[in-house]
Amino acid sequence: xxxxxxxxxxxxxxxxxxxxxxxxxxxxxxxxxxxxxxxxxxxxxxxxxxxxxxxxxxxxxxxxxxxxxxxxxxxxxxxxxxxxxxxxxxxxxxxxxxxxxxxxxxxxxxxxxxxxxxxx
Numbered sequence: 614x615x616x617x618x619x620x621x622x623x624x625x626x627x628x629x630x631x632x633x634x635x636x637x638x639x640x641x642x643x644x645x646x647x648x649x650x651x652x653x654x655x656x657x658x659x660x661x662x663x664x665x666x667x668x669x670x671x672x673x674x675x676x677x678x679x680x681x682x683x684x685x686x687x688x689x690x691x692x693x694x695x696x697x698x699x700x701x702x703x704x705x706x707x708x709x710x711x712x713x714x715x716x717x718x719x720x721x722x723x724x725x726x727x728x729x730x731x732x733x
Contacts, residue, residue: 614647619658628655667729670708671701674727677720691715 632651638644688698700706713727
């Protein structure tokens with residue numbers, strides 16, 4: 614096993630190539646251990662080099678609506694009257710802490726998605 618840190622995109626490509634060679638490694642072998650270490654190094658490099666920002670709260674709400682087949686009217690218990698729901702979905706009104714709590718508790722939308730900077 615000749616594992617080295619990943620400092621550049623070229624290092625990343627080499628790590629991916631090696632990972633492909635090891636993909637079918639049997640559990641509890643040196644190759645499987647190398648595959649696990651490579652995956653950790655790749656994940657660390659990608660997290661540092663290509664971070665994914667927080668999701669947009671309105672997009673998170675719309676995504677959950679699509680997943681569960683909800684209409685804007687179904688959001689009224691969490692956001693308030695239909696006019697307020699419309700304002701929130703059209704980005705004319707910010708989510709309040711109370712709305713965020715209700716959306717999290719009622720629709721299981723993660724707090725991280727609802728409270729991101731995009732909400733401001």
